[in-house]
Amino acid sequence: MSLAETLERPAARKPLIPPFPPRASENLSAWGRLAAIRNNAIASWGPRAYEEEIICGRFFGRSSFILNRPDAIKHVLVDNYENYTRTPAGIRVLQPILGEGLLLAEGRAWKNQRRTLAPAFVPRAMSTLVPHMLSATDDAVTALSTSCGVPVDLREAMQRLALDIAGRTMFSFEIERHGTSLRNFVNEYGARLARPRFLDLVLPPGWPSPQDISRALFRRRWTRFMRGLIAERRAMSNGDAAPRDLFDLMVAARDPETGRAFTDEQLGDQVSTMILAGHETTATALFWALYLLSLDPAAYCPA
Ligand code: HEM
Incomplete structure (x- = not known):
């Protein structure tokens, strides 16, 4: 199934979720987002990251996704894993402690x-x-x-x-x-x-x-x-x-x-x-x- 088809499927039940972090904001500039990422990478996406099942954003020329739905996660991590990569910053931060283990392997x-x-x-x-x-x-x-x-x-x-x-x-x-x-x-x-x-x-x-x-x-x-x-x-x-x-x-x-x-x-x-x-x-x-x-x-x- 393509990501577009996955996106069109009906929304599942809304989960009970923790309150939004105080810094979460909808309209952060690229620089504001850079600063927010240091504190909480998910909050830097704003409240939508906690409310919507799939969101896509562009950040310094790269497309990134937040996926809150099992079939979309399977689409990216299992069925089409060759099409998606971790961000260079994520690798930079995690590799020194995780090495070439399963989480960072591609x-x-x-x-x-x-x-x-x-x-x-x-x-x-x-x-x-x-x-x-x-x-x-x-x-x-x-x-x-x-x-x-x-x-x-x-x-x-x-x-x-x-x-x-x-x-x-x-x-x-x-x-x-x-x-x-x-x-x-x-x-x-x-x-x-x-x-x-x-x-x-x-x-x-x-x-x-x-x-x-x-x-x-x-x-x-x-x-x-x-x-x-x-x-x-x-x-x-x-x-x-x-x-x-x-x-x-x-x-x-x-x-x-x-x-x-x-x-x-x-x-x-x-x-x-x-x-x-x-x-x-x-x-x-x-x-x-x-x-x-x-x-x-x-x-x-x-x-
Ligand atoms: C509530 C508990 C957990 C949550 C919310 C969670 C969440 C996640 C997420 C979101 C990923 C995908 C990350 C990515 O590839 O970007 C992941 C992968 C992974 N998790 Fe967990 N995890 C949990 C517990 C655990 C436990 C207990 C272990 C080890 C015993 C574990 C080991 C791993 C490993 C090895 C991967 C990489 C799998 C792969 O790439 O094939 N996780 N986890």
């Missing part, structure tokens, strides 16, 4: 990685991962329930929980002690390097921005950290026993056509991708779900 490389990783995410594999999720959630609930009467930064608590789940499901309990370093790396990147600056947005791809130098230095430390984790995890041999976590599942993954496994470098990028892509999104979704529930006592505390 075209044939994406297809190969996708089919190699698919068995690690089938429903059956979830039974390996769910116990790690439950134990991390139990710990978070216990910690929150002991803070009775004291205000809680729910965003921070959910980020901690999601990162804990991402770490434990990836590497099991044995390397939980690396959790603090993992959090520090992620927080450092988020605070210092993940927000695009003006030059990140306007320089042509391949021209390094001043921030890129800091990002390259970060990448060197990050990949060393990842290599250490992987070496340590590999040393905890499991014999022929059942997989214990996502790492075991990803080590066992083979490209169904070539039979190739991931190299250690590729594994490092996939591990980084799963941890990063898996925690920020879920933390934000959990935060908003809990916040919206808190506004509706009848929903979370039915009589």
